[in-house]
Amino acid sequence: MSTQQPVEIILARQLASYLTVPIFLVDLEGTLLYYNAPAGEILGLRFEKTGRMPLEEWGQAFRPTDEEGDPLQPEELPLAAALEGGRPVHGSMRIEGMDGISRRIHVTGIPLEDQAKRRLGALAIFWETPVPGTGP
Amino acid sequence: MRVRFWGTRGSLPASGPETVGYGGNTSCVEVRGDDGTLLVLDAGTGMRRLTSSLEDPPSRIDVLLSHLHLDHIQGLGFFEPLYREEAEVHVWGPASSRGSLASRLSRYLSPPLFPIHLRSLPCRLSLHDVPVEELEIGRFRVTADYVCHPGATVGYRIEEGAVSLAYLPDHEPALGAREFPTDPEWTSGHALAEGVDLLLHDAQYDEEEYARRVGWGHSTLSQAIAFAELCGVGALALFHHDPLHDDATLDAMVEEVIAATDPPFRVVAAREAVELDPARVASG
Numbered sequence: 453m454s455t456q457q458p459v460e461i462i463l464a465r466q467l468a469s470y471l472t473v474p475i476f477l478v479d480l481e482g483t484l485l486y487y488n489a490p491a492g493e494i495l496g497l498r499f500e501k502t503g504r505m506p507l508e509e510w511g512q513a514f515r516p517t518d519e520e521g522d523p524l525q526p527e528e529l530p531l532a533a534a535l536e537g538g539r540p541v542h543g544s545m546r547i548e549g550m551d552g553i554s555r556r557i558h559v560t561g562i563p564l565e566d567q568a569k570r571r572l573g574a575l576a577i578f579w580e581t582p583v584p585g586t587g588p
Numbered sequence: 589m590r591v592r593f594w595g596t597r598g599s600l601p602a603s604g605p606e607t608v609g610y611g612g613n614t615s616c617v618e619v620r621g622d623d624g625t626l627l628v629l630d631a632g633t634g635m636r637r638l639t640s641s642l643e644d645p646p647s648r649i650d651v652l653l654s655h656l657h658l659d660h661i662q663g664l665g666f667f668e669p670l671y672r673e674e675a676e677v678h679v680w681g682p683a684s685s686r687g688s689l690a691s692r693l694s695r696y697l698s699p700p701l702f703p704i705h706l707r708s709l710p711c712r713l714s715l716h717d718v719p720v721e722e723l724e725i726g727r728f729r730v731t732a733d734y735v736c737h738p739g740a741t742v743g744y745r746i747e748e749g750a751v752s753l754a755y756l757p758d759h760e761p762a763l764g765a766r767e768f769p770t771d772p773e774w775t776s777g778h779a780l781a782e783g784v785d786l787l788l789h790d791a792q793y794d795e796e797e798y799a800r801r802v803g804w805g806h807s808t809l810s811q812a813i814a815f816a817e818l819c820g821v822g823a824l825a826l827f828h829h830d831p832l833h834d835d836a837t838l839d840a841m842v843e844e845v846i847a848a849t850d851p852p853f854r855v856v857a858a859r860e861a862v863e864l865d866p867a868r869v870a871s872g
Contacts, residue, residue, distance in 0.1 A: 454772055454779035459734050462774050466764030567685045567740045568719060 458572045460564055461485065468575070479573040482507030482526075482535055494557065494580055496549025507532060515548040519556075531576040534561030538571060544581070555580050589748045589866050591786065592618040594641075595634020596858040598758070598792050598806070598828035599659050609835035611860025613637065614659035615757050615828065617788065621748055625726025628667075629744065629755050629788075630654055634860065635663025645669055650725050652718075652732070653681030654757050655741035656692055664693075665702050675711040678725075680732070682740035683717040690715040718742050735759050736776035737805035745780040751867045754781040754821070757828045759790045760805045761815050768811065769818040781819040786866035788858065789816060791826035794841055809845040813855060822870035823854040 457465075461479065465486045468475035474491035478484055484505045492498040495514060505513065511526025518524055524545060526532055533541040541561045548554050559578040565571055595613030603612035614632030618641075621627075628638065628651045649669055654660055669675040681689045690706070693715065697706040706713075718732040719742050731745040735756055743756035754777075761776040762768040772778040781787050792806040807815070809826055816824040829838055842857045854870055 454782040456775065456777075456779040457773055459736050459776040462776055463736065463764060465774065469766070470764070565685075566734055568683060568717070568734075569685065 457485070458566060460566050460572055464564060464575055474578050476531065476576040476578065477573065478507070478531060478535065478575070480535075480571060482511075482532055482574075484510045485573070491578070494549060494555060494578070495547075496551030496553060502550070513550070517546045519544065519546070521546070529561075530559040531561035531574055534563045534576075535571075535574040538563050538565075557581065589622065589746075589751045589753065590618075590620040590863055591753060591788075591866060592620075592863040593634070593825075593858045593860050594618060594638040595630075595632040595663070596827055596829055596860055597632075597659075597831055598790070600831040601633045601659075602829075602831035606834035606836075609859065610829055610838055610857060612831075613860060614662065615654075616663060617755065619728075619746060619753065621726050621728055623727055625728060626650070627652055627725065627728060627730075627746065630660045630757060631662070631664035631667065632659050633663045636666050637860070639666065639668045642668070645675070647674070648676040648678070650678045650680065652730070652744055652755075653679065653689075654743065654755070655682055655737065655739060656696070657739070657758070658696070660757070661693070661696055665697055665704065670709045670711050670713065673710045673712075676714075677711050678714045678716060680716045680718050680720075680723075680730075682719070682732075682734070682742050684740040688715070689717050731780065733780060735780070736761055736763050738803075741805070743777055743780045745784065752784040752786075753866050754784040754787045754789075754819075756781065756787070756789050758805055759815075760803070760807055762807065762811050763803060763805075769814050772818060775815070775818060777815065778819055781815070781821060783820050784866075785822040786825060786864060786869050787816050787819065787821040787823070788825045788827045790828045791857075792828050792830045797830070809841055810849055813845060813849045813851050816853065816855075817851060821853060822866075823856070824851070825864065825869075826855065826857045829857070 468488040476487040516524040530541040530543040595616035613634035615630040616632045616634030617629040619627040694706045729747045732742045735743040737758045746753045789812045790807045791809045791812040798808045
């Protein structure tokens, strides 16, 4: 039995692989399917090294916290919220990459639907921003 | 199951003495079940010849549209059963995020593009949005899902007992792939075509043409063969021939690609009026 992903997910992954903006892609269950090389630089490890992870695992792997340092639960992350709510969600947080470096990032989670309005998954676009008080 | 080609051309009709071998009509394929069930795959200009061949049409006819580009619907208004009150015609095709199949199709089947409104057709007409998980038409099990082609476009998998056919007339599974093909999970159309006895697949371009038309939604002959091999099909019918390719050009392209790729299954180029039996075509 074919395990083929929906064509929209396939094209999203291919687009992400060409772009320089960090992108993180999950399926309908929130399972990590792919993140591109720029995302790997922020997360501290290339996707080829992490492979797929369920939401509960990747939601904790990068030790996300809010601006005050309080831990965020997986369902509180913009990507998971976008997946759950079916609408774009934006937020900022701190993460600790697999390389042990703490970073502040902005994240926009975008739900993915096909033309029949079937939900397929979601992707997050994120970028690193200076920690307040440390920038030039 | 029997498959007969009434239109094998892509994009634009290409009639003339130089294309009489493969035919000049655009996409239209007749699929007959063992019980007489009639499916019509796409409604290109080949539909006119199909209409002429229907001496004793079944009371119900199902037309499965892959998408609504003009080369796939231009013959619909000339499908004679639409004008018979007793005919039951079901048209299946993709909705888009902006409209149902009925609303999208009405944009063509209405003035000024066509003199008769879709709603004015006298037959018992039903329009159905796809994709669908699976539906039964007679003894056919039909699956439709989106494939890689600009706009809302589906491919079909049709099964009758142990015999199977996949129809992906407009399909660019190599779009964006750094290597093609690599992984079934990340290849558009694989689920529809996996293991079918006969695959009808887009093969519009040669390599040079494709390089100038990446993203237009079509494949090369060699990409069609590579996709078919990944899917483990029994046989491949190259389909949706470019209107600029005359018979001699197509003959040469097919001969060349088979020599270059040495596919482990039978490859034919679809020709108008030719009939294939998916259960037997693999063995020639």
